[in-house]
Amino acid sequence: MTDQATGPGRARPAAPPAAPPAGVPVRAEDAPVAPPRRRRREAGPVFYVIIALLVMMALGPILLMVTTSLKLQVDIVSSAPGLLFAPTLQNYETVLCDVLWYEPEHVRFCDPTFSRALGNSLIVATVSTVLTLLIGTMAAYAIVRFRFMGRDAVSLGTLLMRMVPPAVLLVPIFGIWTFQYGLNDTYAGIVLVYVAMNLPFVIWILQSFISQVPMPLEEAARMDGANPWQVFLLVVLPLIKPGLAAAAIFTFRIAWNEFILANVLLGRNTRTVPVTIVNSLTEHNIDWGVIMATGMLLAVPPVIFTLLASRQIITGMTAGAVKG
Amino acid sequence: MRGGPAHTLPKDPLMATARRRANRLTPYLFVAPALLVLAVGLLYPIGYMVWASFLDWSPSQRIGEAEFVGMRNYVGLLGDASFQESVRVTLVFAAAVVSIEMVLGVGLALLLDRQIRGMSLLRTVFILPMMIAPIVVGLIWRYMYHPSVGVFNRTLESWGLEPIPWLSSPDWALASVIIADVWQWTPFVFILSLAALQSLPRSALEAARVDGASEWQQVWHIKLPLMLPVLIVTALLRLIDAFKVLEVILVMTNGGPGLSTEIVSLRIQRTVAEFRQLGTGAAMSIYLLLIVLVLTVAMFLFGKWREGRDARVRARAAEAEAA
Structure with a gap:
């Protein structure tokens, strides 16, 4: 924090003297002195130091998780400096013992909970994403092209849905899914929740992409005898790939990371990774190495998405902030 | 039967109306799954929650067996120190x-x-x-x-x-x-x-x-x-x-x-x-x-x-x- 506080003071000298002192009027004859047509201030070395500090602050905790997951409990507890240790994959072997093709020597009892949860998470997140995209794209297409329902209704719905804290859905989802739908402890039950939760957002973001597809293109396809389904599948879908990517990442991330609803809905055999992580947390004697390895495995897919598509993610995150 | 290539349509007025009707239904078909999922997975649960907030209901009961208590939950919470603290x-x-x-x-x-x-x-x-x-x-x-x-x-x-x-x-x-x-x-x-x-x-x-x-x-x-x-x-x-x-x-x-x-x-x-x-x-x-x-x-x-x-x-x- 202190580094940021001193930042502005130290950064000032590095800035080019574009701004004259306050109160000194600048006349036309002074203008040629200033470098012509400077569009934006150049960055000095102090500036890069600040950036480096910020990057370290953003990445530090994540790197700490990486290193901890590669440490044995002995190294975690020891008071030696944090980076002096022999990295080991033992924690990962402990976590994944069930799906490894060999039997790790140090694992005496193999607990299949985590590998099962990993499979559950993959199924639930993938199916939710595919279904949400399928249903959402169709709805968004109808809303844009057939002027079906107002677009304002969709924006409002998205905003309202964004406002609902997931904890609020706890009671009804528990009650209905258990007693009326009979979907507790099933993949279908949790997938239904995730699809419904994500649909408003996905429809909202996709309709903004679909409305940019040029109408004449679709008309041409129709003239050539394509029916609405063909137009949709063969003309529109390929053109809105970036929107689909953004929507897919968001849906997948929510389904993959979500804890509270999965916690009440899923039983022993259908639990997802976040639920097993919280269940394995105890008050004392936490095996930090193993639990960080678990956390790493949970963090990997979102991190990969971020590296691949940070632009789309920002579009999604700021949806609503930039355009009305 | 339905929906031949477009250039054959003008010759067959019956087919044309059938096709037009199909086209008119299309938007509904496109929106229907989304509406269904939203109704079943979101709107109904939220409405259900409003109803549940007037009940004295424990997880072992079906909702029909729960006792209707009117505003008691709401009033009780207003005087509940733990809830006030959490707010x-x-x-x-x-x-x-x-x-x-x-x-x-x-x-x-x-x-x-x-x-x-x-x-x-x-x-x-x-x-x-x-x-x-x-x-x-x-x-x-x-x-x-x-x-x-x-x-x-x-x-x-x-x-x-x-x-x-x-x-x-x-x-x-x-x-x-x-x-x-x-x-x-x-x-x-x-x-x-x-x-x-x-x-x-x-x-x-x-x-x-x-x-x-x-x-x-x-x-x-x-x-x-x-x-x-x-x-x-x-x-x-x-x-x-x-x-x-x-x-x-x-x-x-x-x-x-x-x-x-x-x-x-x-x-x-x-x-x-x-x-x-x-x-x-x-x-x-x-x-x-x-x-x-x-x-x-x-x-x-x-x-x-x-x-x-x-x-x-x-x-x-x-x-x-x-x-």
Whole structure:
């Protein structure tokens, strides 16, 4: 924090003297002195130091998780400096013992909970994403092209849905899914929740992409005898790939990371990774190495998405902030 | 039978009407699955919750067997000290994270508004904390705050300072939780305000510079007012999300010590899972929804009002100049 506080003071000298002192009027004859047509201030070395500090602050905790997951409990507890240790994959072997093709020597009892949860998470997140995209794209297409329902209704719905804290859905989802739908402890039950939760957002973001597809293109396809389904599948879908990517990442991330609803809905055999992580947390004697390895495995897919598509993610995150 | 190639249609009027009817039905077919899922998975549950909030209902009963108690859940909560405390904690938490993140994020954006090489890489780095599961973020911070193996207390120790009871003292726990949220979400504010800053009209800034405005004057009188619409929406989004935080706190403190970090969402979760009072939990959910709704609408209206006022001021200034 202190580094940021001193930042502005130290950064000032590095800035080019574009701004004259306050109160000194600048006349036309002074203008040629200033470098012509400077569009934006150049960055000095102090500036890069600040950036480096910020990057370290953003990445530090994540790197700490990486290193901890590669440490044995002995190294975690020891008071030696944090980076002096022999990295080991033992924690990962402990976590994944069930799906490894060999039997790790140090694992005496193999607990299949985590590998099962990993499979559950993959199924639930993938199916939710595919279904949400399928249903959402169709709805968004109808809303844009057939002027079906107002677009304002969709924006409002998205905003309202964004406002609902997931904890609020706890009671009804528990009650209905258990007693009326009979979907507790099933993949279908949790997938239904995730699809419904994500649909408003996905429809909202996709309709903004679909409305940019040029109408004449679709008309041409129709003239050539394509029916609405063909137009949709063969003309529109390929053109809105970036929107689909953004929507897919968001849906997948929510389904993959979500804890509270999965916690009440899923039983022993259908639990997802976040639920097993919280269940394995105890008050004392936490095996930090193993639990960080678990956390790493949970963090990997979102991190990969971020590296691949940070632009789309920002579009999604700021949806609503930039355009009305 | 139906829908031959288009060029054959004019010859067959019957087919044409059939096809037209099919086309007219298409939008409904396209929207139907979405409406069905939303009705079954979202609207019905929310309506159901409103109904449940008037019931005395335990998880072992079907909803039909639960006793109707009218407003008792709502009235009971108003007098419930634990619930009041959780509302207070939630409001403090939301106010603190939104204001700290806005100040830090906007400040950094103003400071770092330069031509940055590798900006996209930087953005990628900054959104990582937001993409990782909240559960994992909670884990990381719980580890860092750990009294003996945590990096913070180790550092303090190596400097010869007293260790701080980050999560184990009621005085520190809320602050520790707030710090974790600030770490996770300040980049969001930073990215948005930097984007807003870099899309400001160059002419306004150029004019100010020519008129001899100091750095501070430029920031206060030109940059911030012009960024205001984006800033308001950013703060709004952060405020809404601050009320949704649950997992990070659950993993770090589980609401403790005492009730010091028990936000309403956590209270709902405990009421449902531990105390097994679904009706009370539903009533709490309604209260929480109302709080979020009121704050969001209030902030939205305030933003509109500020924008309108600024626009009027600018219009008047332009008039004065023209006169």
